Amino acid sequence: MAIEFDDVGARVIVLDRLEPDWNQAFAWQDVLRVCFKDAGLYRSDVLFITVVGRSKPVVVLMEARGAPVLIGELAKRNLFPEKVWRRAFGDTSGGTHCWPPEQ
Numbered sequence: 001m002a003i004e005f006d007d008v009g010a011r012v013i014v015l016d017r018l019e020p021d022w023n024q025a026f027a028w029q030d031v032l033r034v035c036f037k038d039a040g041l042y043r044s045d046v047l048f049i050t051v052v053g054r055s056k057p058v059v060v061l062m063e064a065r066g067a068p069v070l071i072g073e074l075a076k077r078n079l080f081p082e083k084v085w086r087r088a089f090g091d092t093s094g095g096t097h098c099w100p101p102e103q
Contacts, residue, residue: 003066005073012060024058026051034080035098036062036088047071 009027074080088097
């Protein structure tokens with residue numbers, strides 16, 4: 001899996017053994033919420049990006065090529081602030097960290 005993005009949005013692209021359904025795209029302006037789920041030591045952490053008009057979130061495995069750069073871009077756009085992703089990356093308890101937080 002690889003992540004590409006530009007000024008308009010981002011694309012998740014299947015590179016290997018994953019099903020084509022993992023190919024996903026979204027516009028920055030459509031992002032409603034970003035959540036990071038810690039999956040422990042033996043599984044990939046996951047980023048869930050809820051976007052306008054989709055019943056399921058965009059799913060990004062943090063092992064994907066470009067995923068760390070995507071986190072930086074989300075932070076730059078205030079869609080997943082640095083204080084939130086730093087707390088999320090430090091979590092090893094299986095927790096989920098979201099921005100914005102639930103009301």
